[in-house]
Amino acid sequence: MSSEQTSGVVPERALGIAVLGLGNVGSEVVRLLSAHADDFQARVGARLELRGIAVRNVNANRGVPVELLTDDAAALVARDDVDIVVEVVGGIEPVRTLILNALSSGKSVVTANKALLADYTGELAAVADAADLDLYFEAAVAGAIPVVRPLMQSLAGDRVDRVVGIVNGTTNFILSAMGDTGADYGETLAEASRLGYAEADPTADVEGYDAAAKAAILASIAFHTRVTASDVFREGITKITAEDLASAADLDCTIKLLAICERVTDDSGAERVSARVYPALVPLEHPLAAVNGAFNAVVVEAEAAGRLMFYGQGAGGSPTASAVLGDLVSAARNKVHGGKGPDESIYAKLPIMSIGETPTRYYLRMEVADRTGVLAAVAQEFANHGVSISTVRQTGLENAATLVVVTHRAPDDALSKTVAALQSRDFVHAVLSVIRLEGTSE
Amino acid sequence: MSSEQTSGVVPERALGIAVLGLGNVGSEVVRLLSAHADDFQARVGARLELRGIAVRNVNANRGVPVELLTDDAAALVARDDVDIVVEVVGGIEPVRTLILNALSSGKSVVTANKALLADYTGELAAVADAADLDLYFEAAVAGAIPVVRPLMQSLAGDRVDRVVGIVNGTTNFILSAMGDTGADYGETLAEASRLGYAEADPTADVEGYDAAAKAAILASIAFHTRVTASDVFREGITKITAEDLASAADLDCTIKLLAICERVTDDSGAERVSARVYPALVPLEHPLAAVNGAFNAVVVEAEAAGRLMFYGQGAGGSPTASAVLGDLVSAARNKVHGGKGPDESIYAKLPIMSIGETPTRYYLRMEVADRTGVLAAVAQEFANHGVSISTVRQTGLENAATLVVVTHRAPDDALSKTVAALQSRDFVHAVLSVIRLEGTSE
Structure with a gap:
């Protein structure tokens, strides 16, 4: 298709893709890469060829050609014919080492791994930036909703004052349902599990660890300052009661688990960054109050832009795959045409404000x-x-x-x-x- | 500031910026460039230096250093020390020629000019792409709201089915006010003019020409097909009555002027693009129904991402300047680090569906x-x-x-x-x- 745009014969170019992980997201990435292969080729200017998929168990029927499966992720990442590595496994190791190895051997990386990025963006970006390679991670925050790219690029000429988001679908589903039904937390969590909105061990979601990792990523980008998960104050939703939601309604409010990233001026007049996650009363007229169920939304307030809101599906295989594939196209275009996405920007180096001072x-x-x-x-x-x-x-x-x-x-x-x-x-x-x-x- | 990140002495680099136009948007662009010069330098890796501002009348007190003003836009664009041209004048000529000259002489271009892009993107992009230069236009659609970049980049791995937006603040202000007050169209238009929400000649807004230009731009990007303003069916809001709004409310609807870009399958099973602008009844539960006053919002529906919404201020000096400056940082980063934004993508070449068939x-x-x-x-x-x-x-x-x-x-x-x-x-x-x-x- 892309050859239509040029006259004469052009050499067939192809880029090799390695996918690490074949869960909900990985499966959708692999399916869409194949289903829309011609579109990807036309948009990138080169064919994207899947070299292999790293999984734990190559013997299981995974719905993909078995010859693509490997349990040796390190060998897949090291292949000379792999240009871009897509990581949708999660967790810190062995993924951190695999990504570092990929970048060290000239591969660009697309990842959806918020826990890794919340703590290791500095280390990973240093290698990527030095080697002029892309490290993209739109899918790490708010699934399909474009938030990372808008903050890093669209708002790069503005001054962001505040980012407030509902970035965890499980807790938003639970709090919305508690508000709708009047049921208590335990009962609603059990219902969320039955419906597939909560994991068997819901700790990362309900205690706010997932949202805190995303807050660290958002605050880092928004304020050009390295913020890690340990800089984020965190409280979960487990103590929220049906009475709290009823009482919130009396005050024309609802309760949402918020990730809040703010530029705050301290007593000395200096700017600092506050990053925090907790359940909060939100007035019903605030745009985040109407974000219900498993949906996510992020409100950005910037000096010139004013208030913006980005809304959509924050989790799930297909929405997350959409974000991963958008990053993959950007990384692939850069491999074909030169250039790379923005380097990590931490020049502002604002100090973190503790929760006590906030x-x-x-x-x-x-x-x-x-x-x-x-x-x-x-x-x-x-x-x-x-x-x-x-x-x-x-x-x-x-x-x-x-x-x-x-x-x-x-x-x-x-x-x-x-x-x-x-x-x-x-x-x-x-x-x-x-x-x-x-x-x-x- | 950026020198902190490197050891030793680095040569001071600077990029020359020319701004064409000093209205609401141009004034804010110039003000913010100066107010946040250190931030721009740190984010780009080079100082952005304003070489000149083209205006009609250099003698007026414009609130900027008079030595920057010139009424010879062509000479400003031709200067060897200009690297990027920012166009915030509007209209077709002389701007089209100035932009072509800029691109032909190696300058990247950032423009907010929807009317120009709706008809001439093909011509301008051909020159930009051949010369490996950027032609960015986030500000042309929905002001500060990132829509163009998310569609071109974040959703580049997805398949967009529909883009529906409230992309004209004047008409949304008028329709919202008619719904709130029960007043008729003429009275409300007069009030909008008094408040500065409608121009002296409101034709471009109220007859839907402005929204149609934006629909052409959005449809082109979303469907990888060149769509121009003449391909967009257009009806304005001048015939909407107070009775219509009351009647809509009876049906649990409101009335919005929508820009609608759809991928439609015709009777033969082939895909086509429908792009159209008209006032429409929208159910109150639809996310666009709650977008009131001068605000803009764009809903994107894509195969993997599902439904996304982008919301914010769609017009005004500061919000539009935010979008212009985001593009300027991208263009400047590419000048410093190499690479360029995505080429125009029109490989899909979908036929346009007439309104009669839609x-x-x-x-x-x-x-x-x-x-x-x-x-x-x-x-x-x-x-x-x-x-x-x-x-x-x-x-x-x-x-x-x-x-x-x-x-x-x-x-x-x-x-x-x-x-x-x-x-x-x-x-x-x-x-x-x-x-x-x-x-x-x-």
Whole structure:
């Protein structure tokens, strides 16, 4: 097809592709590479030829020609006729070593591996950039939704102030369902597992590790600063209750697990990066509040662009394969035509702001004694820590009252110290819930 | 700043930038280039130096150093120390010639000019691609929202089936306001002009020419086929009434001016491209229904990615400058590091489907005689043209009835012939409104 565009005979060029991993994503990558081979050739200017697929067990019927399968990933990566390595295995080793070996031997790399990138982008990018090879990873964040390329390229002339995303489909499915049905967390997690939205061991999702890895990647790109997973403050959704969702609804809010990357000015006037993951109350009028089920969305706020939102399917074999294949076409075009994607950009080197220093807002729900002076005493504890209260709602019970307090913005440390102080007072029977509030203008 | 990343002394490199035009967008481009000069240098690996700004009147106080201003755009473009030309003037000539001259003399080009691209991308891209130079135009569609780059690069490994966008802020502002206030079109247009959302001559916006140019650009990229403005069927919003919006609300819909680019399979089983712009009823549950005011959004449906949405500010000096500067950084990186953006991709060469053949759905509102047998006679006209009816609502008046009919999908030609036939029947007093319906699954 591409030969139509040139006159005369052109030498047939081909690029060799190695795929590591044949799970949901790998299978779709392999299927689409074959189904749309002519399109890939026309778009790249060279045929993409699959040299092999590395799997653990070559004997199983995997729905692909058996001669393509190998259990020797290292040998596949080392082949002279492989130009680009696609990694969709996940985890750190042996994948980190395989990717380093690929880059060291002149292969460009496309990966969907958020855990690896959250900690090792620096090491991998150093090798890729020195060798003028591509290291693309659009699929590592928010599946099919283009986020990495827009941040690295489309917004490269702008100044990003904030990236806030729903980047984990499992937790968003659970929180959406809890809001819809009024069911509690455990019951909803079990339902999510039955429907295939949660893994057998859901820890990485529900405890926020997956979202934190993505936050590290997004913050690194957005702020031209190397941010790793350990720089990201993280809380999961396991303590969220049906009462919290009902209470959020009373406040015209919903609850979402957010990955938040912010450029924050500290007391000295210097800029720092805050990267954090936690469940938060989000006002219903915020665009992320309407993102339900397993969908993902990322809101980017930049100086000139204003607020942008990117929305779509954040996981699953086909959507993730779409992102992988987009990167593969870019890497292949560069192999044919020269050039490479942007180098790792970490020139800004902004310091990380700890969660304690980061300005946040709290929503607190507590059971207090129902007697004169309690509200004043509660308010005094907030004042003692320099925290300003935005709204208070009190509901009488028999011998007690439920108090819902929403604060203005204050350093997270002052807020958590206020909560600790309240818990030590005799008129506070129990602090039932503490959740941060995001997406408000003040 | 970038020198931190290398050891020893590196030669100071600089790239010369020429800006054509100093309106809202040009002023912001110039301001941000200066305000964030260090960031640009670090991101590109070379200093971006503004060589000159072409304007009509160099004597006016334009808020920029007067020595940068020139009224000789051709001479500015021809300067040996200009590496990249940024065009934010608009219109066809003299801009087309200036861009061709820039490309012919080795300069990469960044433009926001949708009218030019809708008709001349082929000519301009041929010169750029042959010379290995960049021709970037993210800002031509949907302002700050990354759409062109995601379609050309992020989705380059996928198969796009449909692109549907709200890509004109003026008309979206007017339709949103009509829905909110119940005011009619003329009154709302006047209000939009007062608020600066509509130009003195609003024809390009309200008659759909602006959206049609953007549809041509989007369809070309999405379907790897050259689509020009004349290939796009176009209807504006000037006939939309307050009654139409009220009637849409009764059907749980709103009305949006949509740019629709579809891959359609014709009767022979061959694929064709339909590109069209018209006001359409959109169900409230469709993501585009919630896009109000001057905002833009583009929904992309692709085989593997599923449905994606991109949302943000589609016009205005700052948002458009953000897109221009993102392209400028890409073009500058390529000047420093080698490589170029993707060539024009038109290998698929899909034929254009005329509006008459394109499957659409119609909403019809008409006044009919209120007598026995009229509904049957109306239904018979639809059946005569092979059009299946989805819903009918009848409201009695004094001596007449209002009939609202929504059809199933049928060739647009069959639908418009049905309308013409109805208009010729004596029991149809008046066809009050004909609007297409989009965004439904059937």
